[in-house]
Amino acid sequence: MAEIQLKAMAHSYIENPTGPDDYAIRQLDHVWHKGGAYALLGPSGCGKSTMLNIISGLVQPSEGDVLFDGKRVNELSPRDRNIAQVFQFPVIYDSMTVYENLAFPLKNNKVPAAKIKTRVHEIAEVLEIEDKLHKKAKNLTADEKQKVSMGRGLVREDVSAILFDEPLTVIDPQLKWKLRRKLKQIHEQFDITMVYVTHDQLEASTFADRIAVMYDGQVVQFGTPTELFEAPNHTFVGYFIGSPGMNIIEVERCAGGVRFDSTDLPLDAWQADILGRMKSNNIKVGIRPEFIEISHVATDDTYEAEVRDVEDLGTYKIVTVKLGEQVMKVRQSEEFDASIGSHIHLSFPKQWLMLYVDEFLVQGQQS
Numbered sequence: 001m002a003e004i005q006l007k008a009m010a011h012s013y014i015e016n017p018t019g020p021d022d023y024a025i026r027q028l029d030h031v032w033h034k035g036g037a038y039a040l041l042g043p044s045g046c047g048k049s050t051m052l053n054i055i056s057g058l059v060q061p062s063e064g065d066v067l068f069d070g071k072r073v074n075e076l077s078p079r080d081r082n083i084a085q086v087f088q089f090p091v092i093y094d095s096m097t098v099y100e101n102l103a104f105p106l107k108n109n110k111v112p113a114a115k116i117k118t119r120v121h122e123i124a125e126v127l128e129i130e131d132k133l134h135k136k137a138k139n140l141t142a143d144e145k146q147k148v149s150m151g152r153g154l155v156r157e158d159v160s161a162i163l164f165d166e167p168l169t170v171i172d173p174q175l176k177w178k179l180r181r182k183l184k185q186i187h188e189q190f191d192i193t194m195v196y197v198t199h200d201q202l203e204a205s206t207f208a209d210r211i212a213v214m215y216d217g218q219v220v221q222f223g224t225p226t227e228l229f230e231a232p233n234h235t236f237v238g239y240f241i242g243s244p245g246m247n248i249i250e251v252e253r254c255a256g257g258v259r260f261d262s263t264d265l266p267l268d269a270w271q272a273d274i275l276g277r278m279k280s281n282n283i284k285v286g287i288r289p290e291f292i293e294i295s296h297v298a299t300d301d302t303y304e305a306e307v308r309d310v311e312d313l314g315t316y317k318i319v320t321v322k323l324g325e326q327v328m329k330v331r332q333s334e335e336f337d338a339s340i341g342s343h344i345h346l347s348f349p350k351q352w353l354m355l356y357v358d359e360f361l362v363q364g365q366q367s
């Protein structure tokens, strides 16, 4: 197992990149600590597979260093880096039995036969494919084949890390949940560094202790699921995590705070202070639907808004409201009752009102 560090690393598939848009991964520093369970989450094309392939050695970064336990491995092949990688589609030998498939990486590494037998049975038991060990791989279902593919990654005890590139894409939805739990259990049992690529936030949160959110070739936040939810470091994280995502509103400066349409939002003194020292006019505020409060009575701290829609999702409701020209989503309990077109009063608790300049969170001594 190894600590994997990316140091001033960037990658462009173009020979002579001229600007940031030419990079699949923009320059970044990042550490995957030993034994961690990580997810790499982001939309299609943001650079997840490129990042994984750079760690495994299938792609050499055009700039910077990849370090395993402090040693530069840029020039080492995937085999010499001792990385196991599980892809979207199963990589197995159809003509071999399940047992032979699982034993193959160990045989290659000259592991003694008795040890191979114990290890193959151990992994087959964890993956619940023990009864398939003597079946030819070509006769397995797609789910079973992918389990074998995962098993081939898990079977080696000496790996630096296991990288999963959307491994559950081909898996039946009902089994997906089970396999995700299984991988988590395997992580706890074997304590291996695992990086799991996905574009599904639920998949990322159930598997990982910490999630790296990628957007446009950058890791815009690396944090626990709670950190990503409560304090998104970038507007993209706010929008991408949560269902529905964060309400993000373009605003401009005004005395003591910010304003949109004719609505003034006061900021905390420290936020106003930092904003006052920044030059950019790309200013936004974000608040999650879960944190906006609705009441039927007005106070000094509330804003009158119109109910545009109420979506009943069984155990809660998503209320669409319009404040000035701004449409927002608010999450309410199933008891919420207001007719469409009626007027209600919104409040934005200050601790949940995030301020973004040039899309990044303005952070300070939050109260």
Ligand SMILES: Nc1ncnc2c1ncn2[C@@H]1O[C@H](COP(=O)(O)OP(=O)(O)OP(=O)(O)O)[C@@H](O)[C@H]1O
Residues within 6 Å of the ligand: 013, 024, 042, 043, 044, 045, 046, 047, 048, 049, 050, 051, 199
């Ligand atoms: N071999 C390649 N040659 C040229 N450009 C590539 C290559 N592989 C990826 N890219 C480009 O690099 C960028 C990042 O792609 P990458 O596959 O890493 O993203 P991703 O987040 O894994 O996407 P997906 O979820 O769709 O697999 C994209 O713009 C993609 O078109």
